[in-house]
Amino acid sequence: MHGNSALDGVQVQRNLRRKVGLKVMFAAIVFSFAAASHAADVQSALPLAAPTVASDAILDAGLPALSDITAMLRAQFRVAPLESMKIARAVLIEAERQAISPVLLLAVMSVESSFDRHAVSIAGARGLMQVLPAAHPQLIAGTTDLSDPAINVRIGSTILRGYLDESGGDLDAALVRYSGGGRGYAQRVVLRMQRLDASLRHE
DSSP: OOOOHHHHHHHHHHHHHHHHHHHHHHHHHHHHHHHTHHHHHHHHTSOTTOOGGGHHHHHHTTOOOHHHHHHHHHHHHOOOHHHHHHHHHHHHHHHHHHTOOHHHHHHHHHHHHTTOTTOBOTTOOBTTTTBOGGGOHHHHTTOOOTTSHHHHHHHHHHHHHHHHHHTTTOHHHHHHHHTTSOTTHHHHHHHHHHHHHHHHHHO
């Protein structure tokens, strides 16, 4: 279908705006994360039961606090208290390690598994970030439990970081690869990022 050239031009313009928007959003995420990496480092060193000391520093830096992520997971996704704490902690630790926005990791998990750490896809992808063992045997080697939030988020964020590096920081391309080519996947993740970010700002 090679229809009206005016309509073709509008479609090209929309695609360009969408791609530029994704790149701008990713650049903003990376910038805000880099500016706050020291604060995240302080928080990730805290014991599991004492997240409040660094909460103000994290919020001031524009990153969500451990307690805010936990509260959001409990309120919106009905994740049990201890489970939500483990997920939130894993997200902040791996976000710092991989220099990825914690909100991006949360959005991927939301789309992939709705924060069900026991989720298993038809293809055999497992856990919060739906890691596919057959596609990443080198990362899975020696792993005993992909339902463990710390393990799953570590491997999933490593995969996503690799795709971001290989795509030159193109978030759209990295997310398409992460999903295995899923149509509309990148847009769903970006939309979920916006919603989660708004929720976390109000927690």
